[in-house]
Amino acid sequence: MIGPQTPHAQELHATKYRDTYETFDDYCIRYARTVSESEGHFRLLLSALRDQRILPAGRQQLAVGRPYDLTALNCYVGGQIPDDSAGIMEELKRSMLTLRTGGGCGWDFSTIRPYGDPIRGLGLKAYATGPVSFMGCWDAMCRTVLSAGHRRGAMMGVLRVDHPDIMRFINAKADQTSLTTFNISVAVTDDFMEALEDDGLYNLSFGGTRYETARAVDVWSRIMERNWDWGEPGILFIDRINRLNPLSYCEQIYATNPCGEQPLPPFGACLLGSLNLVKYLIPTWGESDLREVRFTLDFDLLGSDVDTAVRAFDNVLDRTHYPLAEQKHESEQKRRMGVGVTGVANALETMGFSYGSDSYIALQDEVLDEIRGQAVRTSCALAQEKGSFPAYSQEEYLSTYHTKHLPEDLRGEITRKGIRNGTLLSIAPTGTISMCADNVSAGIEPPYALRSRRLVHMPQGQVEVEVEDFALREYNVKGRTAQQVSASDHIRVLCAAQRFVDSAVSKTCNVDGQTPEGEGTVGFDDFKGLYSQAYKGGAKGCTTFNINGKRFGIIREVEDEQAVSCEIDPLTGAKSCEV
Numbered sequence: 001m002i003g004p005q006t007p008h009a010q011e012l013h014a015t016k017y018r019d020t021y022e023t024f025d026d027y028c029i030r031y032a033r034t035v036s037e038s039e040g041h042f043r044l045l046l047s048a049l050r051d052q053r054i055l056p057a058g059r060q061q062l063a064v065g066r067p068y069d070l071t072a073l074n075c076y077v078g079g080q081i082p083d084d085s086a087g088i089m090e091e092l093k094r095s096m097l098t099l100r101t102g103g104g105c106g107w108d109f110s111t112i113r114p115y116g117d118p119i120r121g122l123g124l125k126a127y128a129t130g131p132v133s134f135m136g137c138w139d140a141m142c143r144t145v146l147s148a149g150h151r152r153g154a155m156m157g158v159l160r161v162d163h164p165d166i167m168r169f170i171n172a173k174a175d176q177t178s179l180t181t182f183n184i185s186v187a188v189t190d191d192f193m194e195a196l197e198d199d200g201l202y203n204l205s206f207g208g209t210r211y212e213t214a215r216a217v218d219v220w221s222r223i224m225e226r227n228w229d230w231g232e233p234g235i236l237f238i239d240r241i242n243r244l245n246p247l248s249y250c251e252q253i254y255a256t257n258p259c260g261e262q263p264l265p266p267f268g269a270c271l272l273g274s275l276n277l278v279k280y281l282i283p284t285w286g287e288s289d290l291r292e293v294r295f296t297l298d299f300d301l302l303g304s305d306v307d308t309a310v311r312a313f314d315n316v317l318d319r320t321h322y323p324l325a326e327q328k329h330e331s332e333q334k335r336r337m338g339v340g341v342t343g344v345a346n347a348l349e350t351m352g353f354s355y356g357s358d359s360y361i362a363l364q365d366e367v368l369d370e371i372r373g374q375a376v377r378t379s380c381a382l383a384q385e386k387g388s389f390p391a392y393s394q395e396e397y398l399s400t401y402h403t404k405h406l407p408e409d410l411r412g413e414i415t416r417k418g419i420r421n422g423t424l425l426s427i428a429p430t431g432t433i434s435m436c437a438d439n440v441s442a443g444i445e446p447p448y449a450l451r452s453r454r455l456v457h458m459p460q461g462q463v464e465v466e467v468e469d470f471a472l473r474e475y476n477v478k479g480r481t482a483q484q485v486s487a488s489d490h491i492r493v494l495c496a497a498q499r500f501v502d503s504a505v506s507k508t509c510n511v512d513g514q515t516p517e518g519e520g521t522v523g524f525d526d527f528k529g530l531y532s533q534a535y536k537g538g539a540k541g542c543t544t545f546n547i548n549g550k551r552f553g554i555i556r557e558v559e560d561e562q563a564v565s566c567e568i569d570p571l572t573g574a575k576s577c578e579v
Contacts, residue, residue: 002028002050006438006473008465013436017061031056034065035315044308052437053279053301054309055342056316057272057428059102064316069101072320073271074428075257075338076105076327077264081134083113083207092137098323099145099153106156106264108254109135110187114164114206130165132172135179142181153181154258158236160187161219164204164211170222173232176550183258185541186223187238193535196220224528229550234260234543235531241540246403246502247334247422249396260541261428261506262338267326270336270503271316272428273309275302275371277347278440278470295351299370306339306374313337314382314420335389338426338503339375341367342433343440345447346471349479355446356480356489361496364444368500375424376410380417388418402502426503440470441479444497444507447471448482482510483547487530495537504540511546 003024004010010024018027028049036042048054056064063070076098081091091107098105115130135157142153157179159169170186173179195202195216203210226232241263242253251265262270280302281295317335322328344364345355353360397403398414406414427443434442435454441447447469454467471477482490490509497505509530527544534542 003052004436004438006467008467009436009438012432013061016432016436017058019066025050027061030065031061032312034319035312037311037315041308041311044304045312048305048308051279053276053305054312055274055276055430055433055437056313057274057430058432060271060273060313060316061433062102063320069321071101071103071323072316073103073269073322073331075262075264075268075270075272076103076323077255077257077262077266077268078105078107079266079326080254081107081109081111083111088112088134088137092141094324094326095138095155096141096145098327099142099155101321101323103269103323104154104156104258106158106255106257107138108158108160108187109169110158110160110163110254114211115168117206130168131159131163132165132168135172135182139179139181155182156256156258156260157182157184158187158255159184160238161189161192162202162204164206166204166214166219167222170219170226170233173230174226176230183234183260184232185234185236185256185260187236187254190237190239192216192219193237220528224524224531227544228524228527228546231543231545231549234541235534236260236263236541237535237539240538241504244402244502244540246397246400247391248400249393250391251334256504256541259429259506260543261340261426261504262336263504263540264336265330267324267330268334268336269322269327269331270338270423270426271313271320272338272340272426273313274340274342274428274430274433274443275305275309276343276437276440277302277341277367278343278350278474281347281350297347297351297367302367302370303374306371307378309339310337310375310378310421310424311382313339314379333389333391334422335420336423336503337421338428339371339424340427340430340443341371342430342443343437343470344444345441345479346469346477350471350475350477354480356485356493361492364493365496365500368497372425372500373407373410376406376419377413379420379424380413382420383418386420388420389422391422392418394418423502425501427497427501427505427507429506435467438470438473439467444493444505446480446482446485448510450478450481482508483512485510487511487526487544488533491530491533491537491539491542494542495534495539498539507543509534509542509544511544512548 004013028046032042032046036045057074059074060072063072078095079091081088109131112131112134113128117128119126119128142155145153192202199217201213202216204212204214242248253263253265256263280298282298284294317331348360348363353363430442434440450469450472452467453464471479487509494505494507531542
């Protein structure tokens with residue numbers, strides 16, 4: 001069987017990613033012909049696409065091989081925003097050109113002077129309006145660009161925790177009418193986390209000038225309150241992001257893409273794609289009872305598909321449209337990609353491992369270790385064939401924190417051959433492509449619901465459909481839902497996955513702040529502790545979503561024909577973003 005089997009998945013894929021009169025198989029052939037490097041590679045790639053084992057991200061599926069100015073890359077970060085009106089407007093123009101081609105984009109607004117600063121040279125008393133006000137320009141622009149097509153614009157706005165306007169930023173979306181096209185995240189420094197641990201003070205500064213001193217606990221408490229109620233702002237551990245970046249010797253990172261799985265430097269760009277883990281399940285039958293079916297994973301096929309995907313994605317980098325020349329140059333210099341996974345919860349729970357348990361995490365480790373190892377080996381082989389990425393310096397690359405901690409066999413491969421791609425791995429939310437694959441569990445998330453009615457954005461507007469979890473439908477496996485998993489286990493799964501990923505992981509910790517029945521039930525004090533658990537556990541960022549917070553959701557769980565509230569919003573830190 002080729003492609004999605006359920007009517008909703010078939011219709012969704014046709015609407016989102018295919019041209020009129022194009023069948024699913026036409027898409028597979030279009031994609032494979034465009035990016036394959038040999039007849040053998042074409043056949044391997046075509047087989048994986050037809051079976052939906054390899055799921056290129058949505059931008060890839062839509063753009064590759066089509067004669068339009070569409071980007072195949074999901075993730076961008078804008079240039080550094082100058083602290084002057086002309087420079088701000090120039091970056092706004094670049095932002096519009098990026099968003100109109102379909103790429104989501106993030107910006108660091110910490111370079112804009114704080115509210116109330118005097119503006120010199122105008123011959124009158126003039127004062128700066130601060131970064132939050134200029135974010136409003138981006139918000140209006142994004143809503144305007146949105147009207148040109150049915151895909152929503154997606155943006156990330158970041159502000160450093162030590163910027164003097166940090167409290168304005170934290171509160172910027174509390175009215176739920178402002179900055180509606182933005183996800184927002186606070187870039188939290190190690191110094192801040194130390195001050196928080198010691199109940200100490202830290203400086204709010206801009207341009208080398210200290211404006212005031214703040215109590216870390218007070219700032220943190222406001223961030224937590226906004227997350228408890230509205231799911232934003234998210235947290236980026238920005239110093240860790242830079243310290244663990246394998247390209248730290250040649251770049252500085254200030255922001256991420258809208259969903260947080262891609263920390264990128266100014267003008268950074270990255271394409272995404274995922275391995276659909278449910279497609280590697282192999283049934284085995286008990287010796288004494290043939291009705292007893294158990295499942296294992298086909299690691300040989302998984303490794304082969306990782307090799308196929310890395311080779312294909314590396315070719316996409318040279319065969320896609322870039323909105324800006326600066327983005328093309330940045331991509332050519334470092335050749336980033338983000339190979340990830342989806343369907344993990346469905347696959348591992350079908351094998352009998354309860355989401356978030358020690359045995360579940362151990363098997364997830366094994367899967368991600370296999371993917372990392374093969375991705376690195378393939379990239380090293382490509383370096384021998386085509387050359388390492390231009391910004392590669394063997395001594396400096398092998399001296400980064402990330403590369404120092406790779407297994408010795410992978411370090412040896414890099415030493416002997418070089419490496420083709422500056423980063424290789426990223427775990428994205430995979431919202432729409434997972435639904436197009438018959439609603440497999442997205443990314444490394446548990447299912448949000450076993451049955452749900454979901455609002456889906458179509459050209460004719462929002463359409464409500466009822467969908468059933470893949471593992472329930474195919475294997476009658478009732479896995480744990482996001483609300484049934486304890487908040488601490490959500491964080492454990494996130495931190496465990498991050499150990500194998502050179503970019504970052506998009507993962508939402510769902511919590512239930514009111515209902516006593518769920519394992520995810522936490523009080524506000526425990527809720528705040530989740531972020532400390534994430535920081536101490538090695539995460540690069542953390543996002544939570546309180547299903548009993550104030551934000552109205554777009555998913556309603558269906559249970560015995562009765563609909564109950566179960567929220568997740570694709571434009572919030574809940575990270576159910578489109579890819």
